Amino acid sequence: MGLKQKSADLKKRMREAVKGGGTKAIEKQKATGKMTARERIMSILDNKSFHEYDLFVKHAGKDFNMDKKYLPGDGVITGTGTISGHPVCIYAQDFTVAGGSLGWAHAKKITKIMDHAMKMKIPLIGINDSGGARIQEGVNALAGYGEIFYRNTQASGVIPQISVILGPCAGGAVYSPALTDFVFVVDKVSKMFITGPEVIKSVLGEEISMEDLGGARVHCETTGNAHFYAESEEESFSQIKKLFSFIPWNNEKKAESFPKRGPKTRQYKIENIIPSDPRQPYDVRNVIKAICDDSEFFEIQELFAANIVIGFARIAGQTVGFVANQPLVLAGVLDVDSSDKAARFIRYCDAFNIPLVTLVDLPGYLPGVDQEHSGVIRHGAKLLYAYSEATVPKITVIMRKAYGGGYIAMCSHHLRADFVCAWPTAEIAVMGPEGAANIIFRNEIKNAENPDEMRKQKVKEYKNKFANPYVAAAYGYIDAVIEPSETRNFLVHALEISESKHEHIPDKKHGIPPF
């Protein structure tokens, strides 16, 4: 055979392999409203940038007549490409080939591209669409999952890892996405659970639909397993591209800087957003938009624990991570879910050199038996841990209330914030005036002729004396009291001078955060 024939042979082999599960299976995939694995990769990556690996890998199954079957690519497509010119590693499970089931060779392809991502120090994107372990391959399928989990863990905090759930992802398979940094889901397409509705029904007698058990909405709203919700695969892909514009390519780099742009001040003015009465709600995301470049805020986990807001924005062209109490929802309290959500985000920012900006306005922790019994102590501790441990620049703005333990937890100076400023509307106190007055003046109130009147008077007294930023300022617990309109300038300056911040934590193998 000459080169010509050999080339023709190669083309023929490639044509066969890229067909995946064949026309029928592809039609079936399309009928459920899903794109094919190959289309997905092409849609995420820059045009013509995809370079495929291991197209000709053969599966390893020998039992149950599997040796007679040809499974193109063994149900997964792997390779490298670029997003906005930056290199990434990517894999996509191909549901049209044996239901995207994971066998030994399938897993080997995935772990190979993961190793590649680690060696090159570039991000990894995993697209999940799989029926689960290939039962015919037995324990080798389990081994495959284990090898993936191990690599996810080793790569955690070194390269960004994102998971896109575009089909079923059930049983052990869910733990790879759970170990990665960000999980993207699509309405009616994504399904994640450990045990499916059928097993739950037969064992426990509980009936639930797949969508209600582990659909996109559930994981965004209730479980917090997913970070980004989209109505369509295309929307999900544009979210992924947006995310990559904010994060660095690995933990030794800083996020790409963009030209500096001011906020849209006509639309977002802090003075118009914040009610001065600390009991009145407002949407803290508008404050972020009033501060950041172009008023562009990329929110993460918008639907989960909405009493705290997290996400990326840019200030003077640099990516920062915002953590903000949200008075619009549950008055912005800290609780189990919000502590969990914020703590993980803080650790992400710290691992990837993204400065943290914390906006404080909270009444404290959510009271209740369910909170106490769900472990608000251990979950709440995660937030203290994450802030204390973080060595990236930490800037805190106290807008209104900062009461009690909430004040300490929200990146106070005591947890080593680098800069803390407060607005004149700030109230930094051991607790809210009503509660404090009730305790301090208990006897006076009880013995007064008119206890209600006395309580009101004492609350007023306490408010006048302590419900302000100046007591904390007098001790140096806040660095400056500034006009709200000066906030952006304050942040720009703080980020500028912390450009080469370098802080060491004590030598250790690793800490023991209250997981």
Add this chain to the structure above:
Amino acid sequence: MKENDVLTKKVKKVSYKSLLIENIKYRTLLTKKYQSRKPYEKKDIKKITAFIPGTIKKVYVKPGKKVKEGDKLLILEAMKMKNELLSPTQGTVKTVLVKSGDMVSKSQLLIEFE
């Protein structure tokens, strides 16, 4: 109206609720999770409930039967395991609400003592 529709600004009108924290009433939105949380109930030693959903395989007691602490009350099969439910206290059985073969859900009342 879903609370999240409010967040995503799909709905213009917002109905705030109040949340009391340390004697201060805050105007705010409540989450689905918060509103559907289970109110705390003190455990009643005289009420035997299913600690796991499953199937009743055998009932050892009838109303009027006197039992000691540790006596067998029934077998609840769940996750392919036969669990013997023992009496947590000494007393007289008042009512038995299940029979062999019944499927029960978690926390369902099974037996009541006098």
